[in-house]
Amino acid sequence: MRRIISVLLENEPGALSRVVGLFSQRNYNIETLTVAPTEDETLSRLTVTTSGSDRVIEQITKQLNKLIEVVKLVDLTEGAHIERELMLVKLKATGSQRAEIKRTVDIFRGQIVDVTSSVYTVQLAGNSEKLDGFIQAIGTSGVLEVVRSGVSGIARGEKVLSL
């Protein structure tokens, strides 16, 4: 089952490589990974999406917790949560395609953030399925380049991952 694990990590050199190394060393899967500093400059927030049996997920969280630089972590998929991914897509846009793309972007509530005579650059945010859906709707033949940020997530309601 797919899981989103959110980690507060000491913002120190080498900390990220320990997390990534752990996944490859123990044969765990990383589907997406995002990391950036938080409002507390001593901490980074790392979000990893992974999949595996319950036993594997339990081991992943336990092994992550063992890393000295991991301060706290939560499996967001255990409760109600919000997940978002940002995508930038460069699309071939000429002639009648231009209007069609514009319509599709509107339907997906995306924005065209850069325009040339033959290319649209589209920005889209949402959960991963929505981004997949947009690419499907546009058709891969018109896609010149795709950049996805990987998943970020946060729990719904009052629950907070902090010190």
Next chain:
Amino acid sequence: MELLSGADMLIRSLQDEGIEYIYGYPGGAALHIYDALFRQDKVKHILVRHEQAAVHMADGYARATGLPGTVLVTSGPGATNTITGIATAFMDSIPLVVLCGQVASTLIGEDAFQETDMIGVSRPVVKHNLSVRHPEEIPGIIRKAYYIAATGRPGPVVVDIPKDMTTPNERYEYVFPKKVKLRSYNPAIRGHAGQIKKAVDMLMAAKRPIIYAGGGVILGKATDQLTELVRMLGYPITNTLMGIGCYPASDKQHLGWLGMHGTYESNMAMHHSDLILCVGARFDDRVTNATEKFCPGARIVHIDIDPASISKTIDADVPIVGPVDAVLKEMITLVRESKETPDADAIAAWWKQIEEWRAFHGMRYETSPDVIKPQEVVEALCRLTNGEAFVTSDVGQHQMFAAQYYKFDKPNRWINSGGLGTMGFGLPAAMGVKLTHPDDDVLCITGEGSIQMNIQELSTCKQYNLPVKIINLNNQALGMVKQWQDMNYESRHAESYMGSLPDFIKLAEAYGHVGVRIDRKEDLEPKLKEVLAMKDDLVFVDIYVDRFEHVYPMQVARGSMKDMWLSKTERV
């Protein structure tokens, strides 16, 4: 205010940490540190002949004393040579601090001479590693390194020290921190009371209970508590290869050790039990055999300081995260106060069954009128040293024979590479033990394959006068490899025979030691006695043993715990 250079701070921190010995090898990036070491006499340095041996030596010291070991090496090859030693300590949870020189911080990343990314290289085999970025950080980093290495589930910690952090004329204020506080590292200090209560209730209700103890009991210094609890309950106990000595082997409640080459009665009792109390062990694959066939009728209580060891390979019914000594102490109190008592009839029937198993095999082996059996050598050594020697081993058949036939009543005396299985471990580990236990018998039981992996340390033994006794069970083959080839590859002995063995007697003499050869059965005991009487000499005893002997019992691959070979022809 005291101003010190980074190098002096480092050595001073070691002093303040109470470090007595460090094992190492100098080189360019570590020279400022070695100079600081030279200008003091509190911390003693042992110069090895290969960095791998320095780590095993520190490791042997740590296993025998329960204190963290310390290593000092230079950058690049000096550092990478320590990796096998670090991995060995990591797998067996041994506390070590490995101090590595590094090229100057201004050169890092430029492929400088003797540069290796030691933080990256060591990462998968350390508990943690730390890099010095300013000389002032050194005392804090050293304090932190020992704290992390020795607390919780212990393990090796690497400290990477760029050369410009130790420059002699750049001095800073020296402050050795009194306390270490890490917001992200807080090992449990006691177990969950509710879980402990539940475990005790299960223990009282069990009809076929067994205690399965591991190296964690020795590392957690909980042998007294374990012994007390086991005696109070009157239940059978088995332990892992790493747990040897956690409970007296000569006691009648002790069934021997379990697993691939464990005793018949231990493996049978585990398989047929209805409750397993696992204390500081980790259901390793060399214990469980096929996990899906593991102990089908048993409920499992698992005590471990490391939550990740619980339910990793075998699901625990009652997990208890905490230090084994504290948890066992609480269990003892609860058992004492409990209104329930064990079901005497059920336990008596269980013991009757176990005694039948014990009588059935009883670690027998065939003797021969003229050929020396390796088992006989170990039994003779055990007799001659009253079971009180420190015994280190390498890896292979000799390791299993030593563990099976030397009876340890005390912890910290059986010293082997159980998790990683590192050949070449035995001699340097024995040296580390001998250094701090000069009046005890220290035996390195080895084979002619393993001993050659760190034979150069005979030179270190001469320099520091370390009169260990090397017991070479010479079967002129890589015995365990050959055994597997006999059993699984129709005796096709691919590369398991070593031709051109050196004359070990002359070799020992060349290093300034004594060599003794034993090849006649009647000489075995008298000559071993003579060897053990030579207290001041390192003696290399080259013993020609049966070339065709196998280690039994041996679990059948992919079977359950009860599926074993008991000899070359008997399978149960």
